[in-house]
Amino acid sequence: EDQVTQSPEALRLQEGESSSLNCSYTVSGLRGLFWYRQDPGKGPEFLFTLYSAGEEKEKERLKATLTKKESFLHITAPKPEDSATYLCAVQFWGGGTSYGKLTFGQGTILTVHP
Amino acid sequence: EAGVAQSPRYKIIEKRQSVAFWCNPISGHATLYWYQQILGQGPKLLIQFQNNGVVDDSQLPKDRFSAERLKGVDSTLKIQPAKLEDSAVYLCASSPKRESTDTQYFGPGTRLTVL
Numbered sequence: 001e002d003q004v005t006q007s008p009e010a011l012r013l014q015e016g017e018s019s020s021l022n023c024s025y026t027v028s029g030l031r032g033l034f035w036y037r038q039d040p041g042k043g044p045e046f047l048f049t050l051y052s053a054g055e056e057k058e059k060e061r062l063k064a065t066l067t068k069k070e071s072f073l074h075i076t077a078p079k080p081e082d083s084a085t086y087l088c089a090v091q092f093w094g095g096g097t098s099y100g101k102l103t104f105g106q107g108t109i110l111t112v113h114p
Numbered sequence: 115e116a117g118v119a120q121s122p123r124y125k126i127i128e129k130r131q132s133v134a135f136w137c138n139p140i141s142g143h144a145t146l147y148w149y150q151q152i153l154g155q156g157p158k159l160l161i162q163f164q165n166n167g168v169v170d171d172s173q174l175p176k177d178r179f180s181a182e183r184l185k186g187v188d189s190t191l192k193i194q195p196a197k198l199e200d201s202a203v204y205l206c207a208s209s210p211k212r213e214s215t216d217t218q219y220f221g222p223g224t225r226l227t228v229l
Contacts, residue, residue, distance in 0.1 A: 004156075034217070043118070043205050043220035044157070087156055100145055100209065101170060102218060104156025 003027075004090050006105035013112050016077050021108045023088030024070040031091040033071050034102065035064050038085045047073075047086075078112045085109050116140065118221030120206050126227045132194035135224045139187070139208030145169075146183055147218060148191050149205040157205055163189065193226075201228045 007022045025033070032051050036044035048057040050066040057064050061082065063074040073086055089102040119138040127133050139146050145164055149157035160179065162170040165186040174181070178197070183189040193200055203223040209216035 036220075041222075041225075043207075043222050046217050046219060049217060089156070100147065100162055100216075100218070101159050102147075102149075102157070104158070106154065106156050 004088060004103050004105040006086075006088050006108050008108060009106070010109040011111070013075075013078055013110070015079055015112055015114050018074070018076045018078070020075070021073040021086055021110070022070060023073070023105055025088075025090050026069075027090055027092040027103075029093035031093050033066055034089045034091070035071070035073055036087040036089065038087055038107070044087055075110070078110075080112045080114050083110055083112045118206055118208055118219055120204075120221040120224055122224055123222065124225050124227075126229065127196055128229050129198055130195040132192065133196055133226060134190055134192045135204050135206075135226075137189045137191070137206030137221060139189070139206070140219055142210065143208035143219075144186070144211050145209045145216070146189050147207040147209075148181060148189070149207065149220075151203045151205055151223070153202070160191070196226075196228045198228050201226055 004025045013019055032049050034049050035047040037047055038044045048064040053066055053068045055066050061076050065072050085107040087104055087107045089104045121136050125133055147162050148160045150160050151157040160174045161181045163183040166183045179193055181191045203225050205220050205223045207218040207220045209218045
């Protein structure tokens with residue numbers, strides 16, 4: 001069964017303290033790996049898509065990387081406004097008609113203290 | 115460009131009652147998704163439409179859930195009768211076309227509480 005696991009479940013950082021979030025997956029053929037940010041009471045907001053091992057994407061203080069079995073979301077010098085739940089999702093080949101289906105991890109709750 | 119719209123934002127019902135949620139996707143987006151997000155979990159796909167046809171409803175509890183997308187634009191998700199375990203946020207998402215690697219854009223969700 002295809003699975004997506006995120007760690008840690010929760011992360012508390014001081015402002016400026018860099019860290020990484022992990023997303024590991026067991027799928028038979030990755031089409032794409034997506035990172036979303038979700039604020040309380042809102043829907044997920046798209047951040048990045050990664051397609052192949054070795055690929056990296058950056059946006060402000062965030063950098064996403066991908067290997068064959070996991071992805072990391074690196075947060076450099078975070079600010080309190082980076083506090084949110086970060087969701088990882090995977091699309092895989094061989095899903096039949098489910099070619100658009102995203103399989104999500106449970107998310108990492110990030111809190112950045114001033 | 116307007117985002118995905120959903121209504122209502124909040125709904126409280128008693129078990130065995132019925133409820134309906136509405137979604138208006140981003141203009142021109144062919145594919146529409148309904149996800150269920152239980153507190154503390156990631157979203158789980160319920161149903162996927164391509165234009166007005168169902169592509170995947172394998173995880174939709176068809177004995178109580180139904181969905182339609184008339185004219186390939188707006189969509190409605192219904193629960194009848196509701197159970198306590200249906201308490202969750204129902205998210206609608208849309209993407210431009212058939213390609214699965216298209217980005218999915220999410221609406222704000224409808225938070226359902228079943229008492």
